[in-house]
Amino acid sequence: MDTRVVNTDLRAAKKPFRFKSDWAWAYFFIAPTIIGLLILNIYPFIKTIILSTYKSQGLGPAKYVGFANFEKLFSQSQIWQSTWNTMYYMLLTVPVGVFIALILAVLLNSKVRGRDAFRGIYFMPMVVAPAAVAMVWKWIFNADVGILNQFLGLFGVGNVNWLSNPGTAIISCAVIGIWSAVGYDLVLILAGLQSIPTTYYEASRIDGANACQRFLHITVPLISPTLFFVVVMRVMTSIKQFDTIYLLVKAQNPAYKKTITLMVLFYREAFEKFNKGYASAIVLWSFVIIAVITAMQFMAEKRVVHYD
């Protein structure tokens, strides 16, 4: 009896304060979110898995086909090409984009006059609808009269079909992607940089470290958790890339096959051709890719990221 009293006392001392008897209140607080998530996410996820085993037949009832959708999917070259396109787009945008954002953030963090103005300018593309961004870049990249080709023409470069040449279309889209996202990454990285105590830099300066050494041995390790977060988020959004490529590379474009990402393929199958089952298989395949890449990143996290 005595020991039990002591036990509860100890636990009460250790445990933070709780409204122990008010479960009903707790359920009331979480009810909207949990019910919403069950209806909007958990049920749809299961439903997508089920749909992927059915073949939709026009307006008639869908027919159970087992794994036939996946067999069809993996036997077609377009899925492998789109998977490669998606990976290629990711490899083009993430390292370059995050690197540019990091460099700009470091520059802005060094007592620059008008820092807020610069930061505001770099962030600007984020507040413009991607459709408007795609439109203006389509105009800039226009092969015959676009300003980019006219500018390059001054240096003797011939007209390049930026958006319809299978070799350059995805690179052009990646440029737009980097241009759009660099400000967002910059804001996150700059916030991380500003939380590094300046005493570290002062100490290293006294020890005679130059700017490059300070960057590699102080900035990079201390910013690595933020950088990791930015990279994970950027990888995720680049795999899910849809709008720019959907708007700029249409089905009749000669670069179509070599450019479209998994999400564009998914959208066209699901909502233009209405193959819900086949499209579900595509989206589940994308999910597997995201899961594998995310897992790989978190495995790398322990080695690369430096937490205090």
Add this chain to the structure above:
Amino acid sequence: MIKETAAAIPMERPGASRLHQSRFWLYFVLCVGSVIMIFPFIWMILTSFKTQGEAIMIPPIIFPATWNFENYTEVLRTLPFDALYINTLLMMFWRVICASAFSSMAGFAFAKLDFPLKKLLFFIVLTQLMLPSQVFIIPQYLMLSSMNLLNTVFALVFPGLVSAFGTFFLRQFYLSLPNDLMEAAKLDGCNPFQTFLRIMFPLTKTAVMALAVFTALFAYSDMMWPLIVNMNVDKMTLAAGISSLQGQHSTNYPVMMAGSALAMIPMLVIYLVFQKQFIEGIALTGTKG
């Protein structure tokens, strides 16, 4: 006087001229970057005032001969911009309200209250965060279509009724608030709801603002979902609406630029006014989320 000191500095410190040079390159890089960021917007605005003939001139002309608004009247004739603005605003408004209210409640409960199955229920929140949103799209669309709710504002808001990210993000904030506050509130006779509403919720104002900015920004720029659920042009959002311009005016760039400018300007003005809140909000979602 000022000139004298400025001239005196390099003489006193031999390294100063190198310092000046590196400052020059610093500003040079930042300015070139800024020009690259701003140029497309300026080019969009300039093109939107040109005639078709001026726009495709070789070599290009920078300013139109006369600033004509015909492209704007043309695009306003093609697309119901008033409806697009209203739909976009309503979608952003309801998504922000729902995400802020429901995520605050759930975030508070997950951080400060104890209840059975808490871990399992929180796992449901995390699952949504880990799955790409496109996995849910077909069934969400089928649900709306079976309820005859396609082409409504509700359809636009639907996937954003609750926010797993918001719940997770605000939970972090409630965790950082001291438990003494809860205790004091209970001693004063508050029930959990009063504690939440009067004591705890007001303390998370910055976080809720950040979540609001984040939610609004992503609702505004989302294109796939509005394209799917609202085919009717009167029910579209700006993002989806101007994407349809491409089909109708595929070669008339000045009209397309006018449409893009009309879609861009309201949000850009809001951003320029509340720049600080925008950027600090986004920075906060990154550091805590």
